[in-house]
Amino acid sequence: QFSPYDYWQFWRNTDDRDVKRFLNFFTEIEPKEIDKIVIKEKNINNLKILLANEATKILHGETASNKAEQTARDTFAGFGLGSDLPQIKVRLKEVEKGINFLDFISNNKILASKSETRRALNNKGFKINDIKVVDEKKIIELKDFKNKVLKLSFGKKKHYLVKII
Numbered sequence: 001q002f003s004p005y006d007y008w009q010f011w012r013n014t015d016d017r018d019v020k021r022f023l024n025f026f027t028e029i030e031p032k033e034i035d036k037i038v039i040k041e042k043n044i045n046n047l048k049i050l051l052a053n054e055a056t057k058i059l060h061g062e063t064a065s066n067k068a069e070q071t072a073r074d075t076f077a078g079f080g081l082g083s084d085l086p087q088i089k090v091r092l093k094e095v096e097k098g099i100n101f102l103d104f105i106s107n108n109k110i111l112a113s114k115s116e117t118r119r120a121l122n123n124k125g126f127k128i129n130d131i132k133v134v135d136e137k138k139i140i141e142l143k144d145f146k147n148k149v150l151k152l153s154f155g156k157k158k159h160y161l162v163k164i165i
Helices: 004-012 016-026 031-040 044-060 062-076 092-097 101-107 114-122
Strands: 087-090 126-128 131-133 149-154 158-164
Touching: 004 044, 004 062, 016 031, 016 044, 031 044, 044 062, 087 092, 101 114, 114 126
Parallel strands: 087 158
Antiparallel strands: 126 131, 126 149, 149 158
8 A cells, every 4th residue: 555645646637637537536526526626727736636635635644644745845846855755774883884876766766777867867866955966986974964854856756754763
C-alpha cells in the first residue's frame, strides 16, 4: 500500500487527458458538480490537486489527504522539507564512516541496481538538499545533513527524507 503522500502524488501526476474521467471514477463528487468545476476551473493543475485530495481522502482520510497536499506544497514550492515525505533512517555511526552513494541507493531500493544509479547520475537525476549529485563515488557524510536530516531527490517527483537516528 502507498503512503498517503505517495498515493496523493500518484493522483497529482495524472495525465491531463484523464483528469475529468478520473474525477468521475475515483472521487465521491457528483458528475454534474464535476462538469461545473471543470468548466469553471481553467488551470488543469488545480483539477489534479482536487483529484489527488479527493481520492486520497477516500483511502487514507481527510487529515492524511491534507497533510499530503501540504507536504507536496512545502517540497515543491521550495520551502524545503515536507514532513510526510518517505523516510530512510541511517545510524550516526554509518554516516560518520561515510556511506557510499551507489550502495545507499541500491540498498534502499530507490533504484534496482548500481548500474541504473550510475545512469541516473550521468543524467543528473539525483540531488541532495537540492544540489545535483554527479560523482558516482559520492560519499554521504555528516556535512550533507542539516539538523540530522537531508533531502534526497530522484528526478522531479521522488523525494525522501534521510534521517540520522
